[in-house]
Amino acid sequence: MASVTESLPPPRSTTGPIAWVRERLFSSPLNTVLTILAVWLILMTVPPFIEWALIGANFTAATSQECRAASGACWAFIAEKHRLMLFGLYPFNEQWRPALAAVILVALIVLTCMPRFWNKTLLPIWVVGIIAVGVLMWGGVLGLQYVENTNWGGLPLTLILATVGIAFAFPFGLLLALGRRSRMPAIKTLCIMYIELIRGVPLISMLFMASVMLPLFLPEGFTIDKLLRAQIAIIMFAAAYIAEVVRGGLQAIPKGQYEGADSLGLSYWQKMGFIILPQALKVVIPPMVSLFIAVFKDTSLVVIIGIYDLMQSTKVALTDPLWRGFSIEAYVFVSAIYFIFCYSMSKYSRALEDRLATGHKR
Amino acid sequence: MANNRAGRAPARRLNWNDPDVRSVVYQVVALALVGLIGWFLVSNTLHNLSVRNIASGFGFLERESGFAIGESPITFGPENTYGRAVLVGVLNTLRVAVVGIVLATIIGTIIGIARLSKNWLVNKLATVYVEVVRNVPLLLQLFFWYAIITETLPGPRQALNPIPGVFISNRGVKIPTPTDHFAFDLAGIGFLLGIVLAVLVSRWAKKRQDATGQSFPVYRAGIALILGLPILGWLIGGAPLELNVPKLQGFNHVGGATLTPEFAALLAGLVIYTAGFIAEVVRSGIQAVSHGQTEAAAALGLRRNQILRLVVLPQALRIIIPPMTSQYLNLTKNSSLAVAIGYPDIVSIANTTLNQTGQAIEGILIIMAVYLTISISISIFMNWYNKHIALVER
């Protein structure tokens, strides 16, 4: 009995594809019924969808009559209208500029999510990135034609609203979170009132407020353009939610860290800046990514105040009298765009969460 | 300085290094700043309003509205006041929110449990549902549902008729309603009686179990009472089959009850969207109950349904209720998107009102007041519930 008994392979009936099917799909009467129902559901929806989207679809029609004749989807509509939907009213020949701006914004977001860049270089990168986007979109310098922001639209505008929104809301939200935890009653009350007020109302009411009330708040003669109003509303809205997320992160830091910093004689701002916030912000990245995804989706609401983001330019494309009645194709196209962005971000955030968690395990 | 402890505290000089002094100064500065900004905004606003000849105050609520509302649970016509219009808006919002919450909870819970299923197909289908719904904006989903209802459904003359009496067309869903026959009243009484009796039976069964150890099939009895008594009432009333059945007259159906396309699209969009989030809440709640609890209960000899009912669900519910309530709040706030597809909720009606009267500030204040009231009530309930139900620890 000195050596180990040889390790035998498991019996055939418990591993391998047949066992998997039996275990996962048919392990009990209830399971079998569920599997049959699920298969029926798939058969009822997937083949008709494939039929509509691919097989019966028309990809190349030149006019809408030709396209309507197809039994399935009319993707030619997308081919015809995709520039309008993606870029809004931006001048046709200059559309490489918003495209490049969109790429820069996506790069900024991706870089911020990579732990490798979580250091002092992040802030200058953001500043340079946003200036570059501004230069590209407005033009007027470096030989680029000037384009008013009422002509911006589509996907780049959605990205700008979301990214700039979060970028400016972040420091604001950070201060709100610190204020909420402050021991000074006046500051704490002000911050709580702001956060609870904003979180209790829908974004739509903030957008209405911005678009209708801001002009009244300003002295006579001052105007503030519509895009800026929407951006301000989004910033104010996001700041309240960021404040709550950061507050959760601050609460997660063990009291010992605060006490250690105090015992070293650090001032409040030194303590926060060197010890507490760097740790808290790491903890807070996954919920921040969720928040960014939510803000990205919520930018679609600016359609209600008439700004030409991706949603609105799609709606406008649908009003062309020559190409009517293809809403489903348009919505499927736009949904795919949103889905690709949001799903990749959320998948990445989950992977990031796992990676950061292992760093904390002892 | 320490020697002074026994007597009065030494007099304090106003010293910048004293944290209390600094705290007071910061707060005064902050309040002064907020006050200044507030005064600046308010004075500009008053000036701008007077320049445009707009009165302020809520007096406009008593003026005649002059517009009609697409659907309303109470009567409303153009001769009614703005105040009544606002009331209709609130009622419409509550109507879609309450029905939405109930349906979303049911569907979300089922999908959440499906995500935990060992059946690979069911698990994956639920996952696809949740991922698609959570990654596409709600507004887009609402437009999608609205487009399906208004563009792909046939007109009333060729309405779909899946069940006798139910007509589905691009003008909405029409369903038959019970007539005033007293048999239906008896059925209603039977339903209420069934609920009361079910509660009494469960109390009696618990007493009996405490005394003798014997268990009683409380759930089966309860369902029998709640379903059986209404049917009994209806039978006693003579078992009439008359209903208000919608009939095609001219271009539309008359009779029965209608679910407008706007309501149907808003409800479908809100329910399907929120159910995706509720599914995740339910799933993580159940997963959070450690596996050791199930094992210990199984080791005691408890059956699967007993383990679920006595050990897993009570713990899971404690974890689930707070985020679930937050999802209910989100659904209510998201109902404000109704303005995009033409359902007359409070935002839509307030918007029309402020456009017609120019009373922008009052209009926005009304909207915010309505939602804040709902949010704060739910928050208060949540805090009470959390304190009441928290697991007692050292």
Add this chain to the structure above:
Amino acid sequence: MTAPIIEMQQVNKWYGEFHVLRNINLNVARGERIVVCGPSGSGKSTMIRCINRLEEHQQGRIVVDGTELTNDLKNIEAIRREVGMVFQHFNLFPHLTVLENLTLGPIWVLRKPKAEAEATAMKYLERVRIPEQAKKYPGQLSGGQQQRVAIARSLCMNPKIMLFDEPTSALDPEMVKEVLDVMIQLAEEGGMTMLCVTHEMGFAKAVAHRVIFMDRGEIVEQNKPEEFFSNPQNERTRLFLSQILH
């Protein structure tokens, strides 16, 4: 010779491709007390968890008090009524009081009236020396107190066999003794068949009839405690003992 209360014949178990229990053959007599020891990953917890079907074996036979352990739910329920288990992490139900934890099984599985179940529960709470904690919640008790409640909870079901899965491994050192004392007292009252996975060799020397050493999924050596500790036969046993007895 009376039949053994637990019989395991040629029991094999795999986790996927990993062969975690290899040809386990074990007979436990009525009233016998066995300590199972071995390095982590040796399969000792898995083996005892197969006895009350918290783990399923793929090959071989397990017979508990005359009932064979198969997929038949009725058999599994009958066996679980006879077998009590104490877990490393206590697994008390945090939403119920201590008293309710103890009466849950008797009321819902044994169908006892509430008064009778509570009387039994208080009797066992006195046996484990914490009757005053009856109305408290598990979160209010120390680790040692929680584990004693867990032992009382299993005893309330009047089992014939008690399984202990590393009952003191999660406790702070000063609380280990109070739990071991309860287990020794239980053993000395006599009659209870006990299978205990533990590293507490003092406990083994005090009450065990047999000590079993498992390594890499198989039973390497088993013997009376005096023989086992003074005269280990197998190389691997000697290595293990040298590592834990220092």
